[in-house]
Amino acid sequence: MPRVLTAIRGGYDATVGTDPSTPIQFFTLPGCTCPYAQRTHIALLELLLPFDMTEVSGTPKPDWYLKINPRGKVPALRIPTENNAVIYESAICNEFLCDYATKLQKHHTLLPPDPIVKAKIRLLNDHCDNVYAKTQFTYLMNKDDGMDEELRTEMENALIRYEDALVESKGPYLMGEFSLADLHVFPFIQRLVITLKHWKDYELPNHKFPNLLAWHDSCLERASIKKSSMSKEKMIKVYERFVTADYKFGGLNRSK
Numbered sequence: 474m475p476r477v478l479t480a481i482r483g484g485y486d487a488t489v490g491t492d493p494s495t496p497i498q499f500f501t502l503p504g505c506t507c508p509y510a511q512r513t514h515i516a517l518l519e520l521l522l523p524f525d526m527t528e529v530s531g532t533p534k535p536d537w538y539l540k541i542n543p544r545g546k547v548p549a550l551r552i553p554t555e556n557n558a559v560i561y562e563s564a565i566c567n568e569f570l571c572d573y574a575t576k577l578q579k580h581h582t583l584l585p586p587d588p589i590v591k592a593k594i595r596l597l598n599d600h601c602d603n604v605y606a607k608t609q610f611t612y613l614m615n616k617d618d619g620m621d622e623e624l625r626t627e628m629e630n631a632l633i634r635y636e637d638a639l640v641e642s643k644g645p646y647l648m649g650e651f652s653l654a655d656l657h658v659f660p661f662i663q664r665l666v667i668t669l670k671h672w673k674d675y676e677l678p679n680h681k682f683p684n685l686l687a688w689h690d691s692c693l694e695r696a697s698i699k700k701s702s703m704s705k706e707k708m709i710k711v712y713e714r715f716v717t718a719d720y721k722f723g724g725l726n727r728s729k
């Protein structure tokens with residue numbers, strides 16, 4: 474069980490914990506609210522790497538945290554056994570963790586060595602960040618009922634990529650075995666299922682997405698997903714604030 478070092482506003486002094494035996498330090502938002510940090514949380518748990526979790530709060534982020542991630546975002550990692558190297562951006566953190574686990578001779582399937590499989594994972598992850606996620610938040614935040622159908626269709630068109638990948642892999646996961654492709658997109662699909670049901674009374678249609686729905690259920694069974702997830706009630710509470718305020722989600726919501 475990782476220790477949560479602090480949830481206090483302002484966090485702790487980032488110069489502590491330089492002992493080389495200190496576990497990996499994982500910086501996240503309080504309460505498992507960030508989908509990007511959730512990706513890295515899942516990767517740490519799947520790879521069975523010992524880590525401590527530091528919850529960073531406040532906007533803008535405190536100075537000690539900006540020394541760790543100058544972009545002021547979570548997730549970030551600090552690796553005491555590697556001269557306190559600091560890594561940020563979820564996709565880069567997760568690839569690093571896979572390489573680090575391999576270096577420690579831990580067997581894992583998150584990033585298989587085959588170059589084609591690796592490229593396929595990276596393409597799916599690029600699709601999530603540059604195509605799909607925006608469509609979901611734009612639909613969720615849309616207040617013009619006349620636009621809902623068009624925005625929903627745009628989102629479903631983006632999701633077909635995952636349905637097709639699951640047909641190709643024959644499941645249960647996007648590459649067959651659970652990989653970086655699954656943990657990259659899962660936090661967003663989890664938010665889709667809960668928030669769109671709540672605010673738009675929308676459910677992924679089974680006739681279009683049978684494999685994606687089965688995949689979602691398989692993911693929910695994993696211990697790493699359970700440990701890194703907010704409850705449905707908490708997610709609705711967190712998003713209530715954003716939906717009401719028409720928050721931009723770091724550019725993810727393109728609603729006018």
Ligand SMILES: N[C@@H](CCC(=O)N[C@@H](CS)C(=O)NCC(=O)O)C(=O)O
Pocket residue numbers: 502506507508509510532533534545546547548561562563564723
């Ligand atoms: N591209 C980044 C996005 C990370 C991100 O946007 N994290 C949000 C929380 S969900 C954040 O830290 N926002 C803090 C802020 O903008 O002040 C990644 O993949 O790690």
